[in-house]
Amino acid sequence: MEKVIELKGIVKTFGSVLANDHIDFTLQSGEIHSLLGENGAGKSSLMNVLAGVYQPDGGEIYFKGERVDIPSPRHSIDMGIGMIHQHFKLVEAHTVLENMLAGMSKGLLSRKKTYKKQVIELSQKYGLDIDPDSIIEDLSVAQKQRVEILKVLFRGATILILDEPTAVLTPQETEKLFTIIDNLKKNDHAIVFISHKLDEVLAISDRITVLRNGKNVATLENDNLDTSILISNMVGKTLDLAIDRPTKLGENKILEVKDLSVLRPDGAFGLKDVSFDLYDGEVLGVAGLAGSGQKELCEAIAGLQEKLTGTIIFKGDDITGSTPRQIIKKGISMSFVPEDRLGMGLVASMDLVDNVLLKAYLKQPGVFVNRKEARFEAEKLVEKLSIDTPSVDISVSKLSGGNIQKVLLGREIELQPELIITAYPARGLDIGSAYKIYDLLNEQKQNGNGIIFIGEDLDVLLQISDRIMVMCNGEVTGIVDPEKATKEDIGYMMVGRKIEGVIAND
Amino acid sequence: MIRISKRAEMPQRKKWIVRLLGIVLALVVMSFFFLFLGHNPLEVYQTLITGSLGNYNRFARTIEFVIPLSLSALGIMIAFKMKFWNIGAEGQIVVGAIAATYIALNFSELHTVLLLSTMFIVAALAGGIYAFIPAFFKVKFNTNETLFTLMLNYIALRLVVYLQYGPWRDPGARGFPKIANFSQNARLPDIFGIHAGWIILIIVFALVYLLMNKSKLGYEIAVIGESQKTANYAGMNVSKVILIALFLSGALSGIVGMLQVSGVNYTLSRQVSGGMGFTAIIIAWLSQIKVVLVPIVAFFFAMLVQGATFIRTAFQIPQSIAEVLQATVLFFALGSEFFINYKLHFEKKAKGRVQNG
Structure with missing residues (x-):
């Protein structure tokens, strides 16, 4: 194995903030090297230095043993470094092939066929399973991600940086991604894998580097590691990973939703015939792939959706179609923590x-x-x-x-709301803050308030929820009992498959 | 290669230094211009100041510019805070003037206090309604308020011309197309040598300050300007707030119309607004939508306008040169805002990728 990248004593400051504090980091070909750390630990800054987006304030970069500068992203690409960001940078209306060729200064039209062949070959070689002629907007999130991978490979990347790639994937899709990453590894590519999900990191990494407060705390070989070791490195102390689930309280309905449908501005159904009840002192988890109707559900209850049918009853009060102002004026105490924190x-x-x-x-x-x-x-x-x-x-x-x-x-x-709707309350938070948030919510639960918890991390959902409503394409696939259901069950339900035997009794 | 990137927030002090530098630079640039014309620039600038502030009378004339510019800018600010781009102050001034003139011409025998207050109220209503119209269409049909308010300016200006040549033409003007002068009752009295509008400005300034910084409506306006989604989420009645705010915005310009016809011109003509509605936009913008800065910036602009008139006669330079001076100052003032928000990087061509070190 060859050392392809070596970072020595990288320092990066933003104003008075020291984002990277003399970080050493090496990457070998044929290796999967995970980068772990709480938010603000300095992972993104470090990778952006490698991608040529940031210029380090100190330290040295070696590429295959040679001292280099990476003054711009273009240089980084030329060196064979490809970063797959969390937010895809694809032109939705174009085909896969057109996206591959965009921004490349090669004579396009004449050699389109050759390129197409190359793309197909690459796709097959690594099991990416992408048709170069499909239009991006017709692809699923997982497919778009694979297009991004294909794009950097096509541009000659041998060093791939994946920034939280599994955040948007179902367990099944994650499996598939891991196979692809494994194929890359077998072909001697070097991979940096950034994730918050410890079990995933343990499953695929060769080495794991943990950052904390801008410093490299440890680089560990992945054998005999477990989550508690990683966590104690990440937060500096061993944390109890289990989230409390206080017993459910009363049996009074706080919220009754019946046959709720919402039309999106584009005319498609955002929600379709959704029905459920929420009791006091209960946490109802909501699982689903991004864009499965979670936003519409929250906003419909909070009075922010205009085109809706069905009924929403809050403690006997019909609030269907009420505006937030009317809801407040009715004296209904409802809180909504939207996904779009700064925009809403x-x-x-x-x-x-x-x-x-x-x-x-x-x-x-x-x-x-x-x-x-x-x-x-x-x-x-x-x-x-x-x-x-x-x-x-x-x-x-x-x-x-x-x-x-x-x-x-x-x-x-x-x-002091009787009903709290929270969408991804812990998204982007470090472990310490996330647990603080879970505690706050559990405190409200014990006060007898109802909580709708839209989540993406199934481990968290399984631990905190009294029941989990699984959604797919705006419809409810089922409401499951977290004591009976496994992550895999929920994963299948997220893509629309009904599973018997895990359904919660109401 | 030049690259532009966004700057981190500058400290307040540094911002003011940059702005000051911008203005100094503008004056330096204009110095060459004046030298070229054969005048000593220092003398010109000195005359500019003495011309606008040199004695009480000149100061009073300058203040008479400060009044309409500030009032209009305060009105515009209310709309701008909401990111509702009301550039129709010019038209709102004009309809305010028309409304006040209508009262002045038809009820001239009323007691002066009653007559003036009626003119004031009617002008405010007219200006308010004139801004309310585009707001209504924006709320109902999401029309573009920038174009809408701009177009309304021309309608108002043409309406004055129509009145001047048509129904309101003064028969006693020997065929000259003008509207009759106001009776004494309809003229604003002077207080300390300046028409009473300055008292109105002080009162309005205090009210707008309270509105924008202390009131619920002002808070709602600020939130709506930032994000309508957030405003909805917080239970605000967004449409209602927009309509009220725009009415107030227009009403202030409407008042300006009344003050100009009743305090300065004593009649209505198409020159009543004289581009002040547009200058006021610049003032609102340069004040960074902050109430307290408006009179200060307006004072500066009034000095330029008044002083420029003075140097025109003192140095026998054409009107257009005075305008070039104003425009240059403005150009540099806006330019300094660019440098406050962005910085330039001058880079050599990208280096080779491997550097032996």
Whole structure:
């Protein structure tokens, strides 16, 4: 095995923040090297240095033993480094082949056939299973990801960086991806695999590097490792991985949803005949691939969807089609933590005080807003949730992802709602913050409030939920009992297969 | 190769230094221009200042520019805060002036207090409604407010011409197409040598400050400007807020119309707005949609306008040169905003990929 990349003492600062603090990192051909770390540990910065996006402030880069600079992404591509980002960079209306050729300065038209043959060969060689003539927008998320892989391979990449590739995949699709990664490895490619999912990292890595606070804490050979070792490296102390599931409380219905359908702006069904009940003191998990109707479901209940049929009853009150304002005026205490934190839940440019005000001002008397009250609340939140901010007068956009989420969730929970709808509350959060969020939600559950928990990490869903509603294409495939169902069962249901024997009794 | 990249937030102090530098640079550039014309630039600039502030009378004339510019800019700001691009202040001023003139010409025998307050209210209503129309269409049919408000300007301006040549033509003007002068009752009294509009400006300034910084409506306007999705999510009645805010926005320009006809011109003509509605847009923008900065920026612009008029006569330079001066200052002022937000990188051609080190 040859050392293809060696990073020595890489330093990268952003203003006063030290993102990479003298990091050493090596990558060998034919190796799968995982990069682990909490959010803000410095993984992205380090990989962006390798991709030529950032210029390091210190340290040296060696490529096959030679000292190099990577002044731009173009140089990085020329060196055979290919990064597969979480958000795909594909032209939706074009075919796979056209996407491959875009941006390449080769005579296109004349040699399209040759290229097509090359693409097909590559696709077969690594088991990517992609037809070069299909249009991108017709492809599934997993297929698009494989197109991205194919694209970097086609451009001659031998070093592939995959940034959280499994975040958007079902367990079955993840399996398939791992096979592909394995094929790459067998062909002597070097792979950097970034993920938050420890069991995946353990399953496929040869070596694992753990970053914490911008430092390389450990580079471990993957034998006899287990999740607790990794976690203790990541967070600095051993954490109890289990999430509490306090016993479910009452038997009173908080929410009854019957035959709820939602039409999207494009005329397609966002939700189709969805029915379920939510009881007090219950966490109803919602599982599904991205875009399976989770957003429409949340927004329909919160009063943000216009074209809907069916009924939504909150404690006997029909709130179908009510606007958020009407819901508030009816005195219904419902909180919604949307997926789009800065675009919907918070006002990015405003400070913490004004963001706390967002849900409070309507209930304040008079024509003026009372910022004193809001400031007091904001300071309380900062203290209670240990939000990392210099003051409450900082605009929320300047906070880190985890702290932004704490502001949003904290504000919503402070309202003491009887119903909390949260979409991906722990997305992008480090383990410490995520557990804090789970604890907060469980506390609300024990207070007898109902919680709808839209999640993507099945391990978390299985642990925190009393029941899990699995969705596929806007329809409910089934509501399962997490005691009976396995991850695989749910994975199959996420793609529409019904599975008997795991269904929860209502 | 030049590359542009976004800058991290600059500290306030540095921002002001950049802005100041921008203006200094504009004056330096214009110095060459004045030298070329055979004038001593320092003298020109000195005269610019003495011309606008040199004695009480000149100061008063400058303030008479500050009043309409500030009021209009405050109105525009309310809309801009919501990212509703109301560039129809010009038209809103004009309809305000028309409405006030209608009252002034037809009820001239009313008691002056009653007459002036009626003119004030009617002008505010007219300006408000004139801005309400595009807001209504925006809310109902999502029309483009920029084009809509712009087009309404021309309708209002042409309407004045029609009135001037048609129904409101003064028969006593010996065939000259003009509207009759206002009776004494309909003229705004001077207070300390400046028409009473400055008192209105102070009151409106305080009210707009409260509206934007302390009131629920102001808070809603700010949230809507940032994200309508968030506003909906928070239970705001977005359409209603837009309509109210635009009415207020237009009403302030409408008031300007009344102040101009009743305090400055004593009649209505097509020159009533004189491009002030457009200058006010620049003032609102340069004030960064902050209420307290509006009068300061407006004062600066008024100085330029008034001072330029003065240097025109003092140095016998054409009107257009004075305009070039204003435009240059503006160009550099806006340019400094660019450098506050972005930085330039000058790069040599990309280096070879391997560098032995």
